[in-house]
Amino acid sequence: xxxxxxxxxxxxxxxxxxxxxxxxxxxxxxxxxxxxxxxxxxxxxxxxxxxxxxxxxxxxxxxxxxxxxxxxxxxxxxxxxxxxxxxxxxxxxxxxxxxxxxxxxxxxxxxxxxxxxxxxxxxxxxxxxxxxxxxxxxxxxxxxxxxxxxxxxxxxxxxxxxxxxxxxxxxxxxxxxxxxxxxxxxxxxxxxxxxxxxxxxxxxxxxxxxxxxxxxxxxxxxxxxxxxxxxxxxxx
Ligand code: SAM
Numbered sequence: 001x002x003x004x005x006x007x008x009x010x011x012x013x014x015x016x017x018x019x020x021x022x023x024x025x026x027x028x029x030x031x032x033x034x035x036x037x038x039x040x041x042x043x044x045x046x047x048x049x050x051x052x053x054x055x056x057x058x059x060x061x062x063x064x065x066x067x068x069x070x071x072x073x074x075x076x077x078x079x080x081x082x083x084x085x086x087x088x089x090x091x092x093x094x095x096x097x098x099x100x101x102x103x104x105x106x107x108x109x110x111x112x113x114x115x116x117x118x119x120x121x122x123x124x125x126x127x128x129x130x131x132x133x134x135x136x137x138x139x140x141x142x143x144x145x146x147x148x149x150x151x152x153x154x155x156x157x158x159x160x161x162x163x164x165x166x167x168x169x170x171x172x173x174x175x176x177x178x179x180x181x182x183x184x185x186x187x188x189x190x191x192x193x194x195x196x197x198x199x200x201x202x203x204x205x206x207x208x209x210x211x212x213x214x215x216x217x218x219x220x221x222x223x224x225x226x227x228x229x230x231x232x233x234x235x236x
Contacts, residue, residue, distance in 0.1 A: 006036050008151045009047040009124065014094055016122045016145065016160045020044045024083045024119075026105060027051070031059035033093060034072050046072045047089065049082025080109030085116065099128025103135045110139060120144075123159045135177040136161050142168055146180040148188050155192045157181065173227060182231070190232065197228045217219045 006014065010033050021043055025034045028048035029165055037043050050056035050162060056076045064070045064131045083089050092115070094102045102125050109115030111186040121141070125132050128189070136143065141161040148157050157178060181189050204221050207214045 001032060004036065004039070006032060008149060009156050010036070010095065011124055012098075012113070012147050012149055013093055013124050013158055014040075014042070016120075016147075016158065017093070018120070020165050021120075022046070022087065022089050023091045024049060024080070024084060024087070024089045026079055026092065026094045027097055028059050028074070029055040029074065029092065029096075031062045031074065033095070034037065035062055035066050035068060038068050038071055039066065045087070047083050047087055048072055049079070050074070051076070051078045070117055078108070079105035080107050080114035081112070083114055089116075091117055091122065093124075094120045095124035096126060098127060099125035099130070099132040103128075103132050106135060106139075108116055117163050119162070121159075121161045123161070124156060125159075126154075126156065127157065129157050129178065130176050132159065133170060133178070137168075137170045137175060140165075140167050142166065143170070143179055146178045146184075148178075148181055148184075148186060148192065150188050150191070155188060155195075171182045173231075175222070176227065177231060185234075195231065197225065202226045 002123060014033060014037050017037055019042055023034055023037065023043050023046040024047045025031070025046065028034065028050050031048040034043065034046035034048050038046060048059045050059055053076065056074060059074045063069055063074060064181040101122055106115060118222045125131060139164050143159060143161050145157060148155065174182060200221050204218065204225065207218050
């Protein structure tokens with residue numbers, strides 16, 4: 001992967017960024033995404049935020065190499081502290097992290113008002129999608145689109161959300177599977193949930209053999225297992 005040849009995962013994230021956006025890419029590492037989108041003339045301005053010195057330096061180098069210092073600002077900061085209201089950011093991308101970490105970045109941004117609530121969020125959690133959809137639902141976001149893809153034997157989900165007038169109370173099922181992914185039912189979606197089914201069956205077997213109190217976990221796993229079976233069997 002480089003700034004001219006993004007990974008399939010980041011390319012699909014980039015496809016959700018509207019033309020002429022002012023983007024904040026949080027956890028930008030090499031700044032591949034903002035640099036590639038800027039080179040495609042898709043952005044008018046970008047902030048690349050990084051909390052770790054090494055990736056921050058790599059992002060700076062990448063931007064200098066492409067002579068984009070005037071258009072992409074790199075900031076060493078924790079999460080959304082990388083952006084200010086003056087940046088007038090309208091799209092935030094947070095990719096390649098666990099859903100719980102993305103959730104905590106959004107939550108801190110919400111509480112310290114670095115997240116205005118007007119930005120389109122394009123999130124690509126590696127795991128923990130449900131906890132992210134829980135946060136989005138609780139904070140009045142509508143899920144505008146979703147994508148699922150496989151790259152290097154890993155399955156990734158992308159969630160696009162914004163706060164709109166209509167507020168949707170997503171069900172537990174929609175939060176687990178993704179309201180739009182559920183409707184699209186792509187081959188990769190079905191493959192992911194076949195794998196999740198096997199994994200839960202394995203855990204349930206282990207729990208049945210384990211000593212100690214596991215009733216709560218077992219009940220949760222069984223409920224999810226049932227839901228997954230229903231979704232996989234749903235031919236409608
Ligand atoms: N976003 C890129 C991608 O999807 O390929 C890089 C993903 S990399 C696995 C995660 C990056 O997020 C790391 O460079 C890490 O330092 C950064 N990161 C983790 N927590 C962060 C936070 N609270 N604020 C900013 N960056 C963070």
